[in-house]
Amino acid sequence: MADTKWVYLFNEVDEVEKKVGKWDNVRALLGGKGAGLADMTRAGVPVPPGFTVTTAACNAYLAEGNKFPAGMWEQELAAMKETEKLTGKKFGDPNNPLLVSCRSGAKFSMPGMMDTVLNIGMNDATAESLAKMTGDPRFVFDSYRRLVEMFGSVVLGIPDEAFEHPLAEYKAKKGYKLDTEMTAEDWKAITETFKAVIKREKGFDFPQDPYEQLRLATEAVFGSWNGKRAVDYRNAAGIAHDLGTAVNICTMVFGNMGNNSGTGVAFTRDPATGEKKMYGDYLINAQGEDVVAGIRNTEKIENLASEMPAAYKEFLDITSKLENHYHDMQDVEFTIERGKLWMLQTRSGKRTAKAAVTMAVDMANEGLISKEEAVMRVTPEQVDTLLHPQFDPKAVDAAKKEGRIYAKGVNASPGAAVGQIYFDADKAEEMAKEHKQAVIMVRPFTKPDDVHGMLAAKGILTSEGGATSHAAVVARQFGVPCVVGASMVKIDLETRQMSANGVVVKEGEWISVDGTTGNVFLGQMPTTAPKLEEQVDLLTLLKWADELSRLQVWANADYPKDAQRARSYGAKGIGLCRTEHMFFEPARLPIVQDMILSDTSAGRTEALDKLLPFQRADFAGLFNAMDGYPVIIRLIDPPLHEFMPDEEKLLEEVIEMRVKGETKGLAEKEKLLASIRGLHESNPMLGLRGVRLSIYMPEIVEMQVRAIFEAAADETKKGIVVKPEVMIPLTGTVKELEWIQPRLIRIATQVMEEKGVQFDYKFGTMIEIPRAAITAGEIAKLAEFFSFGTNDLTQMTFGYSRDDAERNFLVKYVAEGILPKNPFQTLDQEGVGRLMRMAVEEGRKTRPSLEVGICGEHGGDPDSIEFCHLVGNNYVSCSPFRVPIARLAAAQAALKHKPGSSYAEDK
Ligand code: ADP
Ligand code: MG
Ligand code: MG
Numbered sequence: 042m043a044d045t046k047w048v049y050l051f052n053e054v055d056e057v058e059k060k061v062g063k064w065d066n067v068r069a070l071l072g073g074k075g076a077g078l079a080d081m082t083r084a085g086v087p088v089p090p091g092f093t094v095t096t097a098a099c100n101a102y103l104a105e106g107n108k109f110p111a112g113m114w115e116q117e118l119a120a121m122k123e124t125e126k127l128t129g130k131k132f133g134d135p136n137n138p139l140l141v142s143c144r145s146g147a148k149f150s151m152p153g154m155m156d157t158v159l160n161i162g163m164n165d166a167t168a169e170s171l172a173k174m175t176g177d178p179r180f181v182f183d184s185y186r187r188l189v190e191m192f193g194s195v196v197l198g199i200p201d202e203a204f205e206h207p208l209a210e211y212k213a214k215k216g217y218k219l220d221t222e223m224t225a226e227d228w229k230a231i232t233e234t235f236k237a238v239i240k241r242e243k244g245f246d247f248p249q250d251p252y253e254q255l256r257l258a259t260e261a262v263f264g265s266w267n268g269k270r271a272v273d274y275r276n277a278a279g280i281a282h283d284l285g286t287a288v289n290i291c292t293m294v295f296g297n298m299g300n301n302s303g304t305g306v307a308f309t310r311d312p313a314t315g316e317k318k319m320y321g322d323y324l325i326n327a328q329g330e331d332v333v334a335g336i337r338n339t340e341k342i343e344n345l346a347s348e349m350p351a352a353y354k355e356f357l358d359i360t361s362k363l364e365n366h367y368h369d370m371q372d373v374e375f376t377i378e379r380g381k382l383w384m385l386q387t388r389s390g391k392r393t394a395k396a397a398v399t400m401a402v403d404m405a406n407e408g409l410i411s412k413e414e415a416v417m418r419v420t421p422e423q424v425d426t427l428l429h430p431q432f433d434p435k436a437v438d439a440a441k442k443e444g445r446i447y448a449k450g451v452n453a454s455p456g457a458a459v460g461q462i463y464f465d466a467d468k469a470e471e472m473a474k475e476h477k478q479a480v481i482m483v484r485p486f487t488k489p490d491d492v493h494g495m496l497a498a499k500g501i502l503t504s505e506g507g508a509t510s511h512a513a514v515v516a517r518q519f520g521v522p523c524v525v526g527a528s529m530v531k532i533d534l535e536t537r538q539m540s541a542n543g544v545v546v547k548e549g550e551w552i553s554v555d556g557t558t559g560n561v562f563l564g565q566m567p568t569t570a571p572k573l574e575e576q577v578d579l580l581t582l583l584k585w586a587d588e589l590s591r592l593q594v595w596a597n598a599d600y601p602k603d604a605q606r607a608r609s610y611g612a613k614g615i616g617l618c619r620t621e622h623m624f625f626e627p628a629r630l631p632i633v634q635d636m637i638l639s640d641t642s643a644g645r646t647e648a649l650d651k652l653l654p655f656q657r658a659d660f661a662g663l664f665n666a667m668d669g670y671p672v673i674i675r676l677i678d679p680p681l682h683e684f685m686p687d688e689e690k691l692l693e694e695v696i697e698m699r700v701k702g703e704t705k706g707l708a709e710k711e712k713l714l715a716s717i718r719g720l721h722e723s724n725p726m727l728g729l730r731g732v733r734l735s736i737y738m739p740e741i742v743e744m745q746v747r748a749i750f751e752a753a754a755d756e757t758k759k760g761i762v763v764k765p766e767v768m769i770p771l772t773g774t775v776k777e778l779e780w781i782q783p784r785l786i787r788i789a790t791q792v793m794e795e796k797g798v799q800f801d802y803k804f805g806t807m808i809e810i811p812r813a814a815i816t817a818g819e820i821a822k823l824a825e826f827f828s829f830g831t832n833d834l835t836q837m838t839f840g841y842s843r844d845d846a847e848r849n850f851l852v853k854y855v856a857e858g859i860l861p862k863n864p865f866q867t868l869d870q871e872g873v874g875r876l877m878r879m880a881v882e883e884g885r886k887t888r889p890s891l892e893v894g895i896c897g898e899h900g901g902d903p904d905s906i907e908f909c910h911l912v913g914n915n916y917v918s919c920s921p922f923r924v925p926i927a928r929l930a931a932a933q934a935a936l937k938h939k940p941g942s943s944y945a946e947d948k
Pocket of ligand 2: 155156157
């Protein structure tokens with residue numbers, strides 16, 4: 042192990058690449074930040090010299106019980122010597138000191154890792170000599186106290202307050218409001234105070250030896266990989282726990298050397314809207330995290346053009362090169378030291394759902410990326426977010442007029458959130474998780490250890506910080522609506538309330554946060570769903586997605602208006618129309634009940650004849666809406682008792698009438714009660730329903746088929762292209778189909794003859810009973826299509842009743858790891874999925890042209906959609922609202938599983 046190379050200079054990236062191959066592996070070894078610094082160095086971008094201790098070193102350190110692996114420290118010292126050569130300075134030399142920062146950086150950027158420590162190498166001796174050399178003791182002691190403070194809190198784990206309180210007291214005593222009023226002597230005094238804090242808290246002195254500082258900082262970064270914050274974040278973001286973090290040691294450059302210096306953070310495109318425009322903040326005469334921390338009010342990046350024109354021009358030049366190089370929007374950090382620009386970080390920037398779509402489409406149109414890449418850049422969840430509710434514009438207008446806008450801040454992460462406010466992360470998480478409340482987390486600003494509360498919250502509000510603050514970045518990444526920097530809001534963490542313009546809101550009370558506009562409203566605002574037709578970029582992206590996918594997306598729709606919506610969302614067919622909904626309408630239910638109560642086939646037929654025109658009209662509407670596309674209509678499925686009045690209520694009525702001696706209508710009620718009792722089943726889910734009911738009482742489905750074909754014929758005559766597909770539910774044996782299907786086909790052909798038109802149609806079945814999946818080869822002899830009803834198929838494969846399972850034990854099963862996920866949300870691929878795979882294979886052996894789809898709720902779940910792609914489905918069918926999400930997921934499945942695809946998973 043001693044000959045393992047654990048440390049690479051920023052200028053050694055060629056060597057790393059040669060060793061580990063593709064860029065993804067370079068990022069894995071050097072971490073994202075280290076790889077970016079090295080890559081920029083290679084490209085000739087001004088990066089302060091430095092080096093990276095690899096993630097492999099971190100893993101080895103942790104594996105060996107917190108011991109540096111053999112050779113690592115020596116290599117770190119050697120790299121420091123090289124850095125000294127490159128800078129012409131010397132680490133720890135009071136006459137010409139080299140100062141460095143120590144920065145963590147894992148493969149995927151993650152808040153929760155150790156914070157950066159700046160100004161390492163400062164001690165009493167170097168501070169004094171630097172003060173003389175620069176002639177700027179104020180700057181020097183400001184820097185020194187920062188080191189002592191950061192070292193104390195970040196490396197030694199002393200709470201921030203231990204440093205913040207004495208500083209606040211000192212300023213109060215001096216009558217200062219701002220840090221800028223502090224003089225050199227003041228900072229010097231504070232440095233001493235901070236050193237005393239360390240001594241008091243830790244029992245040892247702040248290390249004066251720069252190498253001791255470096256060693257402890259390196260160890261702290263390694264250790265932070267397993268810190269609670271980092272582990273929580275990785276769990277939430279689905280990042281593997283064995284990647285480790287790298288340590289970057291980087292020569293300090295100073296943005297706090299006067300008014301020709303500064304520091305900033307910028308995105309090469311607007312991370313909220315996607316607009317192609319530099320977006321960011323900077324501060325003159327400031328260092329490091331000052332911009333992000335939101336302590337001082339920042340300047341907009343474009344103002345730098347007039348303040349430091351040369352540096353700004355170089356900056357624009359570099360960032361546009363970086364964007365071209367990485368083919369993506371970059372999030373950069375820079376510092377200007379006495380007019381000279383230094384780049385300190387570049388990475389692909391986090392963005393909102395809207396920005397993700399806009400940028401992907403723009404970049405493909407600019408030729409920066411391919412259409413495939415554009416389709417892969419947006420996640421199905423992001424599409425979901427875009428179709429999520431916004432505040433109802435009318436309600437917003439009304440609130441504005443009535444002065445119900447409580448506060449305004451920076452619109453950091455779009456979307457509408459309504460919830461009860463809580464002032465700390467633990468409480469927010471508790472109220473959301475344990476008390477199932479909609480929660481808005483309210484803080485002056487957030488830090489990495491607040492992330493669990495932010496993830497649990499529906500929305501976030503801060504009173505400090507800007508569009509690049511911690512709260513904003515995290516909220517955007519996770520799609521949580523967020524308003525930051527609402528400075529009129531005064532938050533009192535002690536009394537747990539906030540006030541703005543004299544209005545007090547207490548913990549637990551409701552507010553509404555509009556992350557799209559930055560408005561905060563009192564109380565609960567109503568929301569509306571946004572229109573897809575208005576989202577031009579999303580429509581373009583989905584069009585590209587359709588060109589790339591093999592699976593079609595259909596929709597489950599019972600009514601013509603649902604079908605129209607589905608079609609406008611891009612559905613290519615109706616995969617499930619549930620006909621029983623049509624029986625429940627008030628005008629029809631009495632007829633349905635008459636039909637059920639009638640003792641004779643003739644009586645039933647009479648009632649059904651009355652229903653026929655209703656059903657025909659329903660189907661005509663569907664065929665019309667789906668002109669040219671297939672429409673799958675499922676014959677009646679639920680058990681008959683569902684159409685009848687509630688047994689208990691009826692019994693009460695009968696008893697009451699008997700007690701009161703009322704006779705009028707009593708006999709009818711008693712008869713009805715007796716029939717309902719006759720229909721009673723102890724387990725209706727497994728009782729007389731689906732095809733069983735059709736065989737028991739064929740008149741209903743005979744009427745339905747007649748209605749379907751009459752409607753189809755009438756529409757055909759009007760010039761509509763109809764493709765009816767009749768679906769028989771709950772088949773368990775092919776014998777059931779053999780019994781019912783020929784009767785129904787006879788009706789179909791008879792209707793077409795009567796009407797004198799011909800059109801294509803199909804008869805098929807749902808596969809929702811395991812026996813049907815197992816005997817699919819037989820079933821396919823009759824069925825021309827299969828549609829997986831994965832809700833029932835999951836229930837019956839597991840033997841769970843869905844409602845009971847979700848209410849009683851599923852949560853615990855998932856928490857205990859007995860099930861990886863709720864199988865009613867994400868398809869159980871090993872069990873239910875195996876049945877599906879088998880059914881497709883066996884079915885197509887019998888009937889190669891067999892059409893296969895899925896109509897359970899899984900049809901809208903991206904993981905399940907990917908599975909359907911692999912199994913060989915022709916389509917997935919989902920709720921109209923999820924059609925756009927499914928279209929993207931279908932394309933991504935195709936791209937991921939194309940032979941030789943570069944899009945295989947790697948998180
Ligand atoms: P994060 O991962 O939180 O972005 P960074 O390591 O990038 O942490 O650094 C935190 C802050 O310190 C950033 O503002 C960064 O620009 C600044 N910084 C880091 N290293 C240096 C350096 N060598 N010189 C000046 N500023 C630095
Ligand atoms: Mg940080
Ligand atoms: Mg950074």
